[in-house]
Amino acid sequence: MAGLSGLPYFLQYQEQAQQQAMQRQYAQIQMAQFQQQQQDRQRQQAALAAAGNALPQLLAGQQQLPPPPGQASQPMQAPQGTQPAPQAMQAPQGGVPLPSGLVPGQMSRPPLPAGGTAGAMPARGLPPFRPLPTSASPTQAASPTSIPAPPTASPGSQQPAQGPLTLESAVKVLQDQGLSGADLMAGLAQLTPILDSQAKSQAAQLQQQFQHQLQLAQLQERYDSLRQRAEDNSANRADREQAHRDSLGIQQQMLQLRRESLNSRLQGDPNSALDKEDLSFMAQQYLAGDRTVLQNLGRGVQGSKNIVALRNEVRRQAQEQGMTGRDLAASVAEFEGVKSGERALGTRTAQAGMAVNEASQFADIAQEASQAVPRSQFVPANKALNAYQTNTGDPKIVAFGAATNSLINAYARAVSPSGTPTVSDKEHAREMLNTAQTPEQYASVVSMMKREMAAAQQSPGQVRSEFREAVTRKAPMANPPPPAGGLPAGWSVTEH
Numbered sequence: 001m002a003g004l005s006g007l008p009y010f011l012q013y014q015e016q017a018q019q020q021a022m023q024r025q026y027a028q029i030q031m032a033q034f035q036q037q038q039q040d041r042q043r044q045q046a047a048l049a050a051a052g053n054a055l056p057q058l059l060a061g062q063q064q065l066p067p068p069p070g071q072a073s074q075p076m077q078a079p080q081g082t083q084p085a086p087q088a089m090q091a092p093q094g095g096v097p098l099p100s101g102l103v104p105g106q107m108s109r110p111p112l113p114a115g116g117t118a119g120a121m122p123a124r125g126l127p128p129f130r131p132l133p134t135s136a137s138p139t140q141a142a143s144p145t146s147i148p149a150p151p152t153a154s155p156g157s158q159q160p161a162q163g164p165l166t167l168e169s170a171v172k173v174l175q176d177q178g179l180s181g182a183d184l185m186a187g188l189a190q191l192t193p194i195l196d197s198q199a200k201s202q203a204a205q206l207q208q209q210f211q212h213q214l215q216l217a218q219l220q221e222r223y224d225s226l227r228q229r230a231e232d233n234s235a236n237r238a239d240r241e242q243a244h245r246d247s248l249g250i251q252q253q254m255l256q257l258r259r260e261s262l263n264s265r266l267q268g269d270p271n272s273a274l275d276k277e278d279l280s281f282m283a284q285q286y287l288a289g290d291r292t293v294l295q296n297l298g299r300g301v302q303g304s305k306n307i308v309a310l311r312n313e314v315r316r317q318a319q320e321q322g323m324t325g326r327d328l329a330a331s332v333a334e335f336e337g338v339k340s341g342e343r344a345l346g347t348r349t350a351q352a353g354m355a356v357n358e359a360s361q362f363a364d365i366a367q368e369a370s371q372a373v374p375r376s377q378f379v380p381a382n383k384a385l386n387a388y389q390t391n392t393g394d395p396k397i398v399a400f401g402a403a404t405n406s407l408i409n410a411y412a413r414a415v416s417p418s419g420t421p422t423v424s425d426k427e428h429a430r431e432m433l434n435t436a437q438t439p440e441q442y443a444s445v446v447s448m449m450k451r452e453m454a455a456a457q458q459s460p461g462q463v464r465s466e467f468r469e470a471v472t473r474k475a476p477m478a479n480p481p482p483p484a485g486g487l488p489a490g491w492s493v494t495e496h
Contacts, residue, residue, distance in 0.1 A: 011247050018236060047179065047186030167199035167206075185210045274306045283313040287321070287328065289335020338467045345467070349460035351419040356457040359410035363446045366403035370442045372396050381433035381442070404433060407446070414453045 174187045185207060192203050274282075285293045297307050318328055370378070373396050379387075381404050387393040388401025412425035432449065436442035 008247065008251075011243055014243065015240070018240070043183050044186055047183055047190055167195060167202045170195060170199070170203075182210075182214070274309060279309055279313040280317070282310055283317045286310075286314050287317060287323070287331065289332045289338075291332060341467055342464070345460050345463055348417075348419065349464075352414065352457050352460060355410065355414035355419065356453045359407065359414040359453050360450060362403070362407045362410045363450055366400075366407040367443055367446050369396075369400040369403040370439050373400050373439070375439065378437075378439060380437060381430065385430075407449075408433070411449055411453065415456045 170188060170191050171184070174184055174191075177187070179187050188203055189207060192200060192207075195203060282293045294307070294310070297310065314328075318324070323331075373379075373394075377394060377397065379397060381401075384397055384401035384404055386401070387397045388405060391398060408426050408429040409421060411429045412421035413419065416422055416425055429449070432445050433442070436445050
């Protein structure tokens, strides 16, 4: 029993241990999530650092790349702020003389310098002023092919604008930095803004594929984790349900054992047979009229045998006392009447006791009120009641009438058999109190009323004693049974 009583505490301890294990598991999951977030931040920082380190190398490699095949290299541009040196005009080959007249578009000939000759070349130094021609010279008009026209730029000859970086070069530089996997993709995402259009589209497709694969891997990992947790929870739930069922079964066994132990101490074994002493005692109870002795005797293996044995014992004792079956039935009926009378008697006893105690206290109050009235002014109870009802006269006489009225009502209720005061009982009380002409006489009448109420209070006890004597057969019966072996009066036996 000691081990069974400690089982609920063990189950409670086991449940607490399981809860603590689940709390530790939840804390581990939170720690793993925090570590994953830390790793993601570290990976992002490493990708940013690698992208920053790779950017100068990518830019330097892009400047050293040769032009695409079929395109001319770009000429060197002069620094800003400088102008090209002017070229001296030379006479065309063939000795074409300079024109002597006015140049077309020239309104007047410029003046000759001091000491100069017409048609001679100016001296070295500052060249003479020469306005730009607005039309072709005659020589140029005569030979239009002598000076070729400047080449026109074709749309196909221009070099197409290229993006700063390519995807292959960016990936190669990031791999040289030691990045791979998610770190490589994070670094490539940082370098995407400086890639060319084709590289950007390729990088976007690569990023999308990587994100899909990463999401699939994360979902698969989460699915495996949830599935494992579900299996663990189902196992724990099954264990808890089994433990709960086992505990309920053990509690039922404990209750059954305690019930059997209590029944064995209070009632004994229901399967055991009644001994002779029990049968004799129960037979006496049945002969007194109590039929409840037969209750709960039909249970158990020996139930029918016990009933038969009790019936035999009742018959044997009834025959010894000279009682017949009719006498036994009358005894049972009398016992039922006694039970009903006892119930009514108990109610009446309680009512009479309360009424008598109340009337006794009112009698003392009325006697004190009569003593308060002066002897020379004392009046009978009838006049005191009139003064009380009309509220006239001496206040002491009015109080005396009020106390007398209360005593009359309480006395009538105390001496009434039903506990309800009647008019005749009240008139009887008034007649008794009106006979008193002095305070001493009034006190004598009140004392007699107390004795009557005491007698009314003692009557239920006397009736109860009679009931008890009738049940226990201490008082002689009204029609006693004939002696054993004899015949009732007036009967005779004739032999044929």
